[in-house]
Amino acid sequence: MSGEGSSSLVLLLSGPNLNLLGEREPDIYGTSTLADHVQTAASTADRYGLQVEHHQSNSEGVLVDHVHAARGRTAAIVINPGALSHYGWSLHDALAAFDGPVIELHLSNPDSREPWRRTSVVAPVSTGCISGFGGDGYRLAIEAVAQLLGRS
Ligand code: DQA
Secondary structure, eight states: OOOTTSOSEEEEEEOTTGGGTTTSOHHHHOSOOHHHHHHHHHHHHHHTTOEEEEEEOSOHHHHHHHHHHHTTTOSEEEEEOGGGGGTOHHHHHHHHTOOSOEEEEESSOGGGSOGGGGOOSSGGGOSEEEESSTTHHHHHHHHHHHHHTTOO
């Protein structure tokens, strides 16, 4: 239902602890805030005639509800699930029920960090993953969405 071309809306979802960006482990995640990254995504989207709707939550169920609400309404989802990337199976199942491109996004490169970060339960239901490029990943993720939606 939420197929490509049906909407110019992109859902940007941020998982647990991302509200602390700017203060949280700046050596790993940088000094930019989540609001800075949302602005990067929104201004990139604007270049392609897309709009970004952003939600952050520390609760898996709230994120699941946002994915459900995106069905039939938004063209694509960009999601940085935080640590839920590694064990959030209900998020996996919700994304599996979304009919449109899903971009998994990480500021850091989880594959180069602790072993428990090397599994992503979101990867099997994602179109692709952008990780390790810091805040620039938000621009890259929206550009990937624009490409996938045939807008670039
Ligand atoms: C993260 C990587 C995750 O492993 C971690 O739990 C986060 C942030 C990232 O953006 O690099 O919270 O998703």
